[in-house]
Amino acid sequence: MSSDDWSDTENDAVVASYFSMLNDELSGRSYNKAAQNRLVQEQIGRSRGAIEFKHCNVSAAAKGFGLPIVKGYQPRFNFQMALAEAISRWLALHPDWETAVYRPHQSGMAETSSLFVGVAPTLRNTPPPEELEKMQAVARRFDVAGRDERNRVLGRAGEELVFHHERFQLHQQGRGDLAKRVRWVSQEDGDGAGYDIFSYTPEGRERLIEVKTTNGWERTPFHISRNELEVAEARREDWHLFRLYEFARSPKAFELRPPLDAHVTLTATSFQASFQ
Known part of the structure; x- marks a missing residue:
């Protein structure tokens, strides 16, 4: 394994950190990205920049999973499937997460007054082929x-x-x-x-x-x-x-x-x- 390859343990640590931030964000709680980065540095010994980049990779893989993504971590699609497997492991360990993630929206659902209904996806707004292929895979x-x-x-x-x-x-x-x-x-x-x-x-x-x-x-x-x-x-x-x-x-x-x-x-x- 080269120094550029991330082990399952490293991927799992970054994914766990990512979902911690995502949970806080979706729940309206504040969180500190720098503090999360430092925590992962202590766990796996990777640099701040490497972990920041990997969080962007997690955003791309999470988008392929049909999941919400952390704001500020723009998806970078040059990730290995091993990272997607780490997301799959995290979801398997937290089976109730997806049924709880949108509960803040349910409280006022019956009184909702508007829903944005836009245009369906078309060929004109298709993402770059390499990005779409990665998410479809x-x-x-x-x-x-x-x-x-x-x-x-x-x-x-x-x-x-x-x-x-x-x-x-x-x-x-x-x-x-x-x-x-x-x-x-x-x-x-x-x-x-x-x-x-x-x-x-x-x-x-x-x-x-x-x-x-x-x-x-x-x-x-x-x-x-x-x-x-x-x-x-x-x-x-x-x-x-x-x-x-x-x-x-x-x-x-x-x-x-x-x-x-x-x-x-x-x-x-x-x-x-x-x-x-």
């Missing part, structure tokens, strides 16, 4: 989309936000009558409808909304079921995919309309085995 290797899908607390919180957003928008447009009829279908009836929220346009047309939520950036991959795709195809004029991202900080969103393969690449990730 991390997302594939560690099943980032599956992790978000299994995080039921995150999914429920995202659906709740969209439910109240839809009602608020209808009230704002003078359709309080329709706002009262908006339904949180997945909560009231359970999964299986192919959408989570039953809403309306101001003109009274039905809006069938499937919500996908992540703490990561807007290009974080997501899972979509065969049933959801079938409903999207059958109800093309009414079905909407509502993508929430950066949920742990200040949630933002965009919408996708069928056909979905005009916007994203759909990749089969599992197969059903039936006996002949």
Whole structure:
């Protein structure tokens, strides 16, 4: 191993330091980056500059994981996969972290009055190929989309936000009558409808909304079921995919309309085995 290679012990120490700062930042607590750097120096004997650079590498790998990142540590994408493995180890040791990270936003969620809904990612705003390839490699290797899908607390919180957003928008447009009829279908009836929220346009047309939520950036991959795709195809004029991202900080969103393969690449990730 050369002096430029970092051991698992060194990577684990830097990742633990990074998540300590991230926890404080997301919780609104103050922290001292210099003090954290000195602590890691004492632990692993690396220089201040090397640790500062490595924290930027952690930001890049964390972005690939679909996680929020520490402000001020701009992602540097020349990291080894061993650093991503250190993040995976940290997450495995702290399984409840991702269900707790956005709790500060939940207290006033029912009274939320606005949600920024912007433009979906396009080829024009694609990151440099080498950066995108690195993040996609991390997302594939560690099943980032599956992790978000299994995080039921995150999914429920995202659906709740969209439910109240839809009602608020209808009230704002003078359709309080329709706002009262908006339904949180997945909560009231359970999964299986192919959408989570039953809403309306101001003109009274039905809006069938499937919500996908992540703490990561807007290009974080997501899972979509065969049933959801079938409903999207059958109800093309009414079905909407509502993508929430950066949920742990200040949630933002965009919408996708069928056909979905005009916007994203759909990749089969599992197969059903039936006996002949």
